[in-house]
Amino acid sequence: MIRAAKRPLASTIVLAAVALGALGASAQQVVTVSQKNRVFHPKEVEVTPGGSVVFVNDDGELLHHVYSRDAGFDIGEQAAxxxxxxxxxxxxxxxxxxxxxxxxxxxxxxR
Ligand SMILES: [Cu+2]
Known part of the structure; x- marks a missing residue:
């Protein structure tokens, strides 16, 4: 009887932990970085593997051109x-x- 009662509780705890983990991961999947006054805002961001950074050109009529040799991408000229x-x-x-x-x-x- 005691065993039978413990198993469902343990399963519930595991499921709750998995659900919380999934919520935490999805919350970090998309980070927005603004480009304004020729500066990135914020200057440092963190995402989980598979996450995205959305680059927003908020700089009046200025063109920007975001790239990274380290990460291996170049989005080309980006209009305001x-x-x-x-x-x-x-x-x-x-x-x-x-x-x-x-x-x-x-x-x-x-990470
Ligand atoms: Cu620029």
Missing amino acids: GTQVPVRFSKRGTFDVRCDIHPRMLLRVTV
Whole structure:
């Protein structure tokens, strides 16, 4: 009787933990980074593997050009008012820059 009563409780706890884990993971899957006044906001972000960073050009009429040699992507010239998502699958820390404004630097950590 005691065993029979414990098993369902243990199963419930495991299911609850799995559900919470899934919620936590999904909350980190998409992070938005703004580009305004020739700066990335925020300057550092963290995503889980498979998560995305959405690059938003909020900079009036300025073009930006986001790329990363570390992470191996180049979204090309990005017009003001547009958004471009980039998916990060590899774990690690990646420097992201703008080809037009060399002082712009964003650090993306995937873990
Ligand atoms: Cu730029």
